[in-house]
Amino acid sequence: MYLYGASGHAKVILEILEEQGTKVAGLFDDNPAVHSLWEYPVNRYTSDWNSKITGMLIALGNNHIRRKIAEQLDVPFVKGIHPKAILSGRAKVGNGTVVMGGVTINADTVIGRHCIINTNASVDHDCMIEDYVHISPNVALCGGISVGEGTHIGAGAVIKPGILVGKWATIGAGTVVIRNVPDHAVIVGNPGSTMTRK
Numbered sequence: 183m184y185l186y187g188a189s190g191h192a193k194v195i196l197e198i199l200e201e202q203g204t205k206v207a208g209l210f211d212d213n214p215a216v217h218s219l220w221e222y223p224v225n226r227y228t229s230d231w232n233s234k235i236t237g238m239l240i241a242l243g244n245n246h247i248r249r250k251i252a253e254q255l256d257v258p259f260v261k262g263i264h265p266k267a268i269l270s271g272r273a274k275v276g277n278g279t280v281v282m283g284g285v286t287i288n289a290d291t292v293i294g295r296h297c298i299i300n301t302n303a304s305v306d307h308d309c310m311i312e313d314y315v316h317i318s319p320n321v322a323l324c325g326g327i328s329v330g331e332g333t334h335i336g337a338g339a340v341i342k343p344g345i346l347v348g349k350w351a352t353i354g355a356g357t358v359v360i361r362n363v364p365d366h367a368v369i370v371g372n373p374g375s376t377m378t379r380k
């Protein structure tokens with residue numbers, strides 16, 4: 183089992199895998215100055231590794247970069263689920279996705295591939311979360327919400343039931359979303375509205 187990315191996000195994923203009892207052989211990072219993370223070796227990735235890798239998670243928080251790396255690598259992706267996350271037996275989680283400690287995912291919710299469901303987030307019943315989404319710490323998604331590919335929901339945001347959030351949108355930290363969000367929008371505040379700069 184290997185991770186791609188040797189940042190702070192990788193530290194959290196490493197500890198999930200340690201808790202799961204999954205043996206991690208090492209990490210990859212594009213920065214040639216990085217040779218280890220804790221006791222784990224960090225290598226540069228080349229296609230020679232493809233046949234040696236039986237499980238991989240991409241430990242990169244940026245949704246665009248995570249998609250780029252996922253599309254480049256020809257390896258099997260696995261999921262990482264913290265033992266102290268609460269997952270309904272009727273929820274589905276795609277490969278490449280990580281679910282951090284304290285998360286709750288309720289019935290009939292579907293989470294796509296290469297998502298991050300971060301510490302203490304709550305994703306309630308009947309939600310549909312597409313690939314490469316990051317749901318940050320302490321986010322509350324009520325029931326029946328859809329979140330499009332690549333969207334980042336900032337820490338502590340709250341989204342009202344049944345809301346549709348578009349693709350590659352950004353919801354600022356602490357935002358309260360009460361209306362549907364178009365693709366690529368940046369929404370902040372309470373009630374949430376399009377971000378403007380002075």
Ligand SMILES: CC(=O)SCCNC(=O)CCNC(=O)[C@H](O)C(C)(C)COP(=O)(O)OP(=O)(O)OC[C@H]1O[C@@H](n2cnc3c(N)ncnc32)[C@H](O)[C@@H]1OP(=O)(O)O
Binds near residue numbers: 378
């Ligand atoms: C484990 C982990 O760490 S997971 C990582 C979780 N990360 C997050 O939750 C970060 C979420 N990111 C944010 O909230 C950011 O502020 C963003 C993406 C919404 C905006 O970032 P930037 O583009 O750098 O915007 P910037 O900081 O220049 O702010 C622009 C304006 O919007 C306002 N603004 C920015 N973010 C917010 C917010 N979350 N809520 C309300 N207003 C905001 C600013 O006050 C500023 O207003 P002003 O021009 O009147 O002073």
